[in-house]
Amino acid sequence: MPLDYLLKTEPSAYSFADLQRDKTTTWDGVTNPPAVKHLREMQPGARLVIYETGGRSLAVGTATVVSVDATDPKKPVVKIKVGKPLSQPVSLEQIKANKLFAESTAGQDWTPLRGSADQPQYKVLTGE
Numbered sequence: 001m002p003l004d005y006l007l008k009t010e011p012s013a014y015s016f017a018d019l020q021r022d023k024t025t026t027w028d029g030v031t032n033p034p035a036v037k038h039l040r041e042m043q044p045g046a047r048l049v050i051y052e053t054g055g056r057s058l059a060v061g062t063a064t065v066v067s068v069d070a071t072d073p074k075k076p077v078v079k080i081k082v083g084k085p086l087s088q089p090v091s092l093e094q095i096k097a098n099k100l101f102a103e104s105t106a107g108q109d110w111t112p113l114r115g116s117a118d119q120p121q122y123k124v125l126t127g128e
Contacts (some may be wrong), residue, residue, distance in 0.1 A: 004047045005038065006059065007080075011052045016061040019050065019082045024066060027078040039076040042068050048080060058089035 007027060009015065019025055030036055048063040062083030070076040 004049070005042065005065075006049045006051050007063070008051045008053060010054050011056065012054055015052060016050045016082075016085065019061070019063060019080070020085070022082075024079060024081045027080055028075065030076075036074065036076060039078050040068070040070045040073060042076075042078055044068070048083070056089075057092040059086060059095065060089045061085040 011017075014025070027039070030039055042065050044065050044067055046065040048065065049059050050061045050063055051057075051059045062085075063080045064083055066079040066081050068076060068078050
């Protein structure tokens, strides 16, 4: 079963609304070493949550991995397709309060997040 990931984006650079308009995009330009590793590990079909920063700090929608090109292991390129907007955006405070994210340092360095055995696993990626 594919893992789930949370992709963090600055909406002034590329928002979920942009992804809705474009239908697909490539997720590239990530330089954070743990995030680059997670991008390389993504598999087609992996579910994504799109999290916008820039004063909003909200998870706003979903997407799915279409393909991964890790030809250059330091600069993987992931093609994603839009999913659905969340009916209610989820704030950073709500994410931090959710037991699914208890092991994370959400809002600090965005280390990988793991759920319990009966919940999906989430890995969080930033482009920083």
